[in-house]
Amino acid sequence: MSKINKVVILGAGNLATQLAIALHDASVNIMQVYSRTMQSASILAEKVNSTALSDVKNLVVNADLYIFALSDKALQPVLDQMPIPIGDVVHTAGSIPMDIFDDYTECYGVFYPLQTFSKNRKVDFSSIPICIESNNLGLQEDLMELAERISTNIHLIDSEQRKQLHLSAVFTCNFANHMYSIGQKLLAEKDVDFDLLKPLIKETAEKVQELDPVSAQTGPAIRFDKEIMTKHENELKDLPDFQKIYRFVSESIFTMHSEKK
Known part of the structure; x- marks a missing residue:
């Protein structure tokens, strides 16, 4: 039985939109969608039957996973506003090391779909490589199981790779x-x-x-x-x-x- 069923998406850009839709289509409960602007959060939240918010202080505390699908420059400022400690977290960035989460939580990782995304062009996730990394073996296994629900192309890739x-x-x-x-x-x-x-x-x-x-x-x-x-x-x-x-x-x-x- 999967341990990741309730997910919060932080971000409403190209990648966040397509990932949220893919997870929603795979019967994952997208509990909340955060964006800096309520308009962006609301547009995506409506697509995945979720709740929109523009203040991270209003995040639910019982999600199984918090996915930071933000631009590289936005990730650290949002992290600095988060309540500490937070739950299990991942980011989706290609160029940011996993240990950016070191001071914020004990279990963290990376869930990196290697593809170019546009908000209004739906992609077939089934063949998209999803690169997984985690500081915790249990979370790594859960992330791989989550990835397998939307793709058949899963890889364990460390931060340098x-x-x-x-x-x-x-x-x-x-x-x-x-x-x-x-x-x-x-x-x-x-x-x-x-x-x-x-x-x-x-x-x-x-x-x-x-x-x-x-x-x-x-x-x-x-x-x-x-x-x-x-x-x-x-x-x-x-x-x-x-x-x-x-x-x-x-x-x-x-x-x-x-x-x-």
């Missing part, structure tokens, strides 16, 4: 999406529809499901085709920031593949 995982995710998700934004802007200048790139984006993502990324690399930079690269850089002469990105990334690609040989 998670920090590197988060850094890698910034490159593979946030930076990759920024490249899409640059591509969209370049096409818009010539009145070309960004949808033309979507099959290419899809194939690029699908290819690394079968090949390692280094083997999947293509393009002029891998062979350092100076003629094509110079033409591209000249086309970017009025966009110096993009030109710098093009040059730097191209050199990085060439260097990585030169080292592979």
